[in-house]
Amino acid sequence: MITKLLEGHGRFRREYFEHERELFETLAVGAQRPTAMILACCDSRLVPNLLLNANPGELFILRNIANIVPPFGRHLANRSVGAAIEYAVHFLQVPHIIVCGHTQCGGLRALAEGPEKLEVETPTLATWLQDAIAVRERIARQWEGKPAEAIAQQLVFENVVAQLENLLTYPIVKRALEENRVEIHGWVYDLATGRIKAYEPVANEFRAIEMP
Numbered sequence: 403m404i405t406k407l408l409e410g411h412g413r414f415r416r417e418y419f420e421h422e423r424e425l426f427e428t429l430a431v432g433a434q435r436p437t438a439m440i441l442a443c444c445d446s447r448l449v450p451n452l453l454l455n456a457n458p459g460e461l462f463i464l465r466n467i468a469n470i471v472p473p474f475g476r477h478l479a480n481r482s483v484g485a486a487i488e489y490a491v492h493f494l495q496v497p498h499i500i501v502c503g504h505t506q507c508g509g510l511r512a513l514a515e516g517p518e519k520l521e522v523e524t525p526t527l528a529t530w531l532q533d534a535i536a537v538r539e540r541i542a543r544q545w546e547g548k549p550a551e552a553i554a555q556q557l558v559f560e561n562v563v564a565q566l567e568n569l570l571t572y573p574i575v576k577r578a579l580e581e582n583r584v585e586i587h588g589w590v591y592d593l594a595t596g597r598i599k600a601y602e603p604v605a606n607e608f609r610a611i612e613m614p
């Protein structure tokens with residue numbers, strides 16, 4: 403299996419790197435100036451650079467299980483999300499922050515089924531998903547009697563909205579928004595169609611993004 407990855411690296415060096423040599427040389431000597439910060443799920447089927455056709459240097463990406471943004475100041479043992487947000491807004495001055503979930507999210511499926519079931523084998527994962535527990539409870543009340551699969555699918559969307567709200571608990575994000583230095587976006591990528599839906603706060607719904 404590792405051989406396949408090493409062969410892939412060889413192909414990257416011979417083809418992509420050679421073709422884009424100038425870009426890589428520029429990136430190596432200058433500072434990064436990414437167009438957006440993306441907070442996405444770890445899922446291997448969601449590949450931000452691929453689906454946005456973005457080159458190295460364009461996306462500042464942080465990934466975790468179920469694209470969760472713990473609210474500011476909480477979970478001091480899990481500082482990586484907050485540190486990346488502050489770095490992106492303060493130092494990189496990214497003009498966009500995108501929370502990107504996806505359909506068929508295994509993390510949210512586990513949340514729909516009850517993270518308490520995860521405590522024995524995967525206690526860290528169970529604790530991590532606690533940050534989305536309020537979203538599950540909101541959905542579970544509305545969706546009482548529905549199968550876990552249906553709840554998980556609805557959670558994909560509700561979770562993105564909840565994480566956008568959590569993003570606003572970061573003083574640096576709130577300030578940048580007020581000063582019109584940053585825009586925040588909530589996206590859901592559909593694994594089956596390859597399409598992205600974006601959250602429209604006024605209508606409170608997700609709509610297919612318009613591609614220029």
Ligand SMILES: [Zn+2]
Nearest residue numbers: 443445507508
């Ligand atoms: Zn996922």
